[in-house]
Amino acid sequence: MTPGAGSWVVGVDSGGSGLRVALAEVTARGPGPAETAVSRTPVRTGEAGIDARHLLEQLLPMVHGLRGRGGAGGARPVAAVAVGAAGMATLGGQLRAELPGALEEALGIRGLALAADAVTAYAGALGQRPGAVVAAGTGMVAVGTDLTEWRRADGWGHLLGDCGGGAWLGRAGLEAALRAHDGRRGGSAALLAAAESVFGPPAGLPGQLYPRTDRPAVLASFAPEVARCAAEGDAVATGILAEAARRIADAAEAVCPRETGREVEIALTGGLLRIGDPLLVPLLAELTDRLPGARVVPPAGDPLSGALSIAAALATGSLQLPGDPAMLHLAGPGGAV
Amino acid sequence: MTPGAGSWVVGVDSGGSGLRVALAEVTARGPGPAETAVSRTPVRTGEAGIDARHLLEQLLPMVHGLRGRGGAGGARPVAAVAVGAAGMATLGGQLRAELPGALEEALGIRGLALAADAVTAYAGALGQRPGAVVAAGTGMVAVGTDLTEWRRADGWGHLLGDCGGGAWLGRAGLEAALRAHDGRRGGSAALLAAAESVFGPPAGLPGQLYPRTDRPAVLASFAPEVARCAAEGDAVATGILAEAARRIADAAEAVCPRETGREVEIALTGGLLRIGDPLLVPLLAELTDRLPGARVVPPAGDPLSGALSIAAALATGSLQLPGDPAMLHLAGPGGAV
Numbered sequence: 001m002t003p004g005a006g007s008w009v010v011g012v013d014s015g016g017s018g019l020r021v022a023l024a025e026v027t028a029r030g031p032g033p034a035e036t037a038v039s040r041t042p043v044r045t046g047e048a049g050i051d052a053r054h055l056l057e058q059l060l061p062m063v064h065g066l067r068g069r070g071g072a073g074g075a076r077p078v079a080a081v082a083v084g085a086a087g088m089a090t091l092g093g094q095l096r097a098e099l100p101g102a103l104e105e106a107l108g109i110r111g112l113a114l115a116a117d118a119v120t121a122y123a124g125a126l127g128q129r130p131g132a133v134v135a136a137g138t139g140m141v142a143v144g145t146d147l148t149e150w151r152r153a154d155g156w157g158h159l160l161g162d163c164g165g166g167a168w169l170g171r172a173g174l175e176a177a178l179r180a181h182d183g184r185r186g187g188s189a190a191l192l193a194a195a196e197s198v199f200g201p202p203a204g205l206p207g208q209l210y211p212r213t214d215r216p217a218v219l220a221s222f223a224p225e226v227a228r229c230a231a232e233g234d235a236v237a238t239g240i241l242a243e244a245a246r247r248i249a250d251a252a253e254a255v256c257p258r259e260t261g262r263e264v265e266i267a268l269t270g271g272l273l274r275i276g277d278p279l280l281v282p283l284l285a286e287l288t289d290r291l292p293g294a295r296v297v298p299p300a301g302d303p304l305s306g307a308l309s310i311a312a313a314l315a316t317g318s319l320q321l322p323g324d325p326a327m328l329h330l331a332g333p334g335g336a337v
Numbered sequence: 338m339t340p341g342a343g344s345w346v347v348g349v350d351s352g353g354s355g356l357r358v359a360l361a362e363v364t365a366r367g368p369g370p371a372e373t374a375v376s377r378t379p380v381r382t383g384e385a386g387i388d389a390r391h392l393l394e395q396l397l398p399m400v401h402g403l404r405g406r407g408g409a410g411g412a413r414p415v416a417a418v419a420v421g422a423a424g425m426a427t428l429g430g431q432l433r434a435e436l437p438g439a440l441e442e443a444l445g446i447r448g449l450a451l452a453a454d455a456v457t458a459y460a461g462a463l464g465q466r467p468g469a470v471v472a473a474g475t476g477m478v479a480v481g482t483d484l485t486e487w488r489r490a491d492g493w494g495h496l497l498g499d500c501g502g503g504a505w506l507g508r509a510g511l512e513a514a515l516r517a518h519d520g521r522r523g524g525s526a527a528l529l530a531a532a533e534s535v536f537g538p539p540a541g542l543p544g545q546l547y548p549r550t551d552r553p554a555v556l557a558s559f560a561p562e563v564a565r566c567a568a569e570g571d572a573v574a575t576g577i578l579a580e581a582a583r584r585i586a587d588a589a590e591a592v593c594p595r596e597t598g599r600e601v602e603i604a605l606t607g608g609l610l611r612i613g614d615p616l617l618v619p620l621l622a623e624l625t626d627r628l629p630g631a632r633v634v635p636p637a638g639d640p641l642s643g644a645l646s647i648a649a650a651l652a653t654g655s656l657q658l659p660g661d662p663a664m665l666h667l668a669g670p671g672g673a674v
Binding site: 089090151152153154156157158159160161163171174175178179182183184185186203204205206207209210215219250251253254326 | 426427488489490491493494495496497498500508511512515516519520521522523540541542543544546547552556587588590591663
């Protein structure tokens with residue numbers, strides 16, 4: 001029997017829309033079917049980074065609730081926990097300091113992984129195989145590994161990068177709309193009409209954007225309009241999507257392992273892909289052109305299932321994804337393992 | 338004698354760095370030598386736009402102080418006031434409602450102009466002649482007039498435009514720095530070194546930018562580094578400046594009058610021009626190429642002198658710049674004139 005099989009593991013996905021938690025039994029082939037719980041309250045981020053206490057206040061009752069669902073058998077023992085969080089690399093100091101002790105005390109766990117959300121997205125999409133994963137939503141980041149080390153490209157936020165992501169696309173579309181409004185070169189009447197239908201008269205657009213605290217999301221809300229205009233034949237919108245595809249491919253190319261001796265896989269994940277062919281067609285063409293040795297595959301699962309699979313691999317001593325201080329911090333109850 | 342000559346006029350320039358006020362006697366050839374006062378307290382902008390009361394609280398004591406400097410002659414009578422303010426078009430509602438009455442009561446003025454800061458920049462640079470003025474600082478806007486109507490291009494802020502301005506340039510430079518850091522195509526090792534010398538390790542850059550409320554200024558602070566790298570031969574930085582020049586020229590081209598029957602002038606103004614030849618050389622080449630009938634001239638004066646010249650033209654009934662609800666709102670004590 002696989003060591004650790006029969007024990008239970010917890011996966012956690014913490015992000016801007018809240019906290020998702022999954023509990024599953026470990027089998028010889030990884031985590032079994034999961035039970036999940038969701039909190040719509042995003043974990044607070046303060047001056048000291050992600051607030052460990054606020055995370056635990058939500059996480060522990062959710063885990064206890066999931067453990068209790070087993071019925072007659074009583075609370076199921078948890079062997080390992082993996083937490084994926086947005087900003088873990090730069091804002092995870094408090095989690096790294098406090099979670100190992102707190103979770104050992106509360107749950108008796110033997111293994112803990114604190115992962116960047118891009119790493120749980122990777123594990124969800126490709127499991128423990130070498131390759132690259134693009135996560136494109138409002139932002140855009142690519143991570144890759146040859147199972148020796150992690151590489152990461154972009155993910156710098158809407159003012160420094162996230163090139164080709166939702167906020168980038170929406171911003172480029174609105175800029176082209178305003179070019180048309182002003183009579184500057186490079187404008188698109190179709191994008192201007194779309195902007196007016198979403199935001200009203202252009203003169204009011206700055207006032208609808210700049211005072212908001214969720215400016216990237218406001219920009220990204222226009223990305224589907226850029227895709228629609230491209231699908232309807234607008235040349236400027238088509239050009240913006242082609243540029244987005246090149247920029248996303250730049251990031252995938254920078255992180256995708258070469259010469260591993262085996263075929264590597266690339267998975268595309270994230271909500272931006274829902275805009276469909278206007279982005280996917282040029283993006284697949286770019287990836288095929290630049291990375292002929294890689295195969296684009298559909299993601300096997302989501303970041304929450306990725307966290308669960310990392311926890312299961314920890315519990316069974318079979319983790320092949322490489323540890324990394326910023327990307328995948330591994331801690332036992334007594335400290336780093 | 339010119340009507341209005343011998344009376345006094347006030348020009349006001351209100352912006353993010355404070356309030357500047359000038360008083361001058363009207364002569365047959367426009368305002369005479371000005372006396373000026375400066376407040377470092379920017380006029381507040383609230384939900385209702387630019388705060389008229391806060392402007393008046395600062396402006397009136399400054400005007401009274403300047404009027405009193407005349408000595409034995411007593412307080413000098415003010416015939417007209419022109420106020421140029423950033424955001425006047427969209428945020429100037431309270432000023433348009435309250436300033437005419439308040440300034441008539443306090444100063445007995447007969448004429449008031451409320452102008453977009455781009456219009457006072459225009460009047461300062463080109464006076465009342467047809468042409469186009471580019472104002473490039475942290476942001477970027479171009480305005481032009483054939484003396485019948487105003488045209489305006491860009492000036493949409495750092496997320497929607499201001500293409501080629503300081504924040505745009507700095508942002509493009511930092512993006513290229515992070516491309517080099519990530520190993521993406523299009524990166525510049527020279528810009529990465531410059532970014533590290535200004536901001537420290539790249540991992541800390543998002544934390545130094547996103548929490549700030551003056552993000553455009555932080556981005557613009559890197560523009561001189563882009564110019565320096567270009568001057569030292571970095572191809573990526575040179576490409577960024579060439580692109581900035583094209584985008585600024587896009588705006589100038591969109592607003593510059595054609596077929597006026599007389600030569601039009603273009604003036605380049607604003608702090609961004611201090612980065613010098615790396616921007617000016619490609620920009621002048623673009624302008625010459627696109628607008629062969631226009632002549633690039635040095636600006637005659639700054640926005641404060643522009644406000645003063647508008648006030649003097651109001652006082653003498655010689656205003657040739659066209660009124661416009663958003664760009665140049667003209668009000669007499671009894672209402673719009």
